[in-house]
Amino acid sequence: MNSPNGDASAAAITTVFEDPQNYNAKHPLQHRWTLWADAPAVSASSSTSSSPFSSAFPSAQPPPPKPAQHNWEANVKPVITFDTVEDLWGAVNNLKKGSELGPGANYHLFKEGVRPAWEDPANINGGKWVAVVPKTKRIELDAMWLNTILAVVGETFPASDEICGVVMSIRVKQDRISLWTKTASSAESAMAAGIHWKSILALPDHERIGFQAHSDALKKDSSYFNDDLYVV
Numbered sequence: 001m002n003s004p005n006g007d008a009s010a011a012a013i014t015t016v017f018e019d020p021q022n023y024n025a026k027h028p029l030q031h032r033w034t035l036w037a038d039a040p041a042v043s044a045s046s047s048t049s050s051s052p053f054s055s056a057f058p059s060a061q062p063p064p065p066k067p068a069q070h071n072w073e074a075n076v077k078p079v080i081t082f083d084t085v086e087d088l089w090g091a092v093n094n095l096k097k098g099s100e101l102g103p104g105a106n107y108h109l110f111k112e113g114v115r116p117a118w119e120d121p122a123n124i125n126g127g128k129w130v131a132v133v134p135k136t137k138r139i140e141l142d143a144m145w146l147n148t149i150l151a152v153v154g155e156t157f158p159a160s161d162e163i164c165g166v167v168m169s170i171r172v173k174q175d176r177i178s179l180w181t182k183t184a185s186s187a188e189s190a191m192a193a194g195i196h197w198k199s200i201l202a203l204p205d206h207e208r209i210g211f212q213a214h215s216d217a218l219k220k221d222s223s224y225f226n227d228d229l230y231v232v
Contacts, residue, residue, distance in 0.1 A: 026084040030155050032112035033083070033165075035091055038076040039105040073117060081112055088153060098145050099138040101170045109149055110165030110180070118214040122164050127184035127213040127229065129194045131201055133175045141168075141175055144201050148177060151200045158192040177201075184213040187230060194232040208232065 013025045080091050098107070108116035118124065133141045145168050157163055164180040179197050183189055190211055198209055210228030 026086045034081045035079045036108040037079050097142045103172045105170045107168045126182045128178040128180045129211050130178045131209045159189050
């Protein structure tokens with residue numbers, strides 16, 4: 001039956017929330033996002049695939065040597081670009097969780113056109129908030145990552161235009177999730193983002209997260225052991 005204005009299609013719209021298998025309408029996001037992934041190289045004798053999908057990254061490999069910057073950039077590959085809620089969940093449901101990845105693997109989710117590198121024009125004057133996740137909290141790692149990406153793509157931050165992307169890094173001793181922002185010099189916007197993110201991570205007051213400027217990482221060619229500009 002046609003609607004009063006003669007548009008029969010309006011009554012036929014079905015969302016993923018109504019029918020997860022047979023929906024015909026998608027919910028657009030404010031920005032397009034690209035998920036990037038990289039993992040340590042797997043030797044030819046290994047039967048383990050380095051794909052980020054269901055056959056995923058190596059789950060129990062020795063810690064890899066730190067790659068040179070140009071090799072690291074060559075190893076980071078775009079996995080998917082999406083701009084709807086439904087395509088986001090499609091990516092989430094087909095990727096291995098962080099707790100299933102091996103040391104050296106990384107996921108990077110950035111606004112389309114922004115590379116997950118310090119030198120990218122959108123990142124070079126910015127920095128990152130870093131949450132360290134002990135190996136004893138690997139299940140929490142998955143929830144923290146999911147809640148972070150939902151908050152980022154959902155534009156829930158006080159100044160969403162300041163958000164460049166998020167990174168999850170799996171390492172031997174502890175894992176990390178980081179929130180990348182555009183402007184390191186603005187204490188006000190950086191602190192607002194950090195306070196909001198800490199609430200999303202559901203961290204207790206005594207657990208601190210720190211903000212590091214990408215300029216320091218560029219000088220040292222390392223994202224480790226840099227001084228925190230801000231702490232919440």
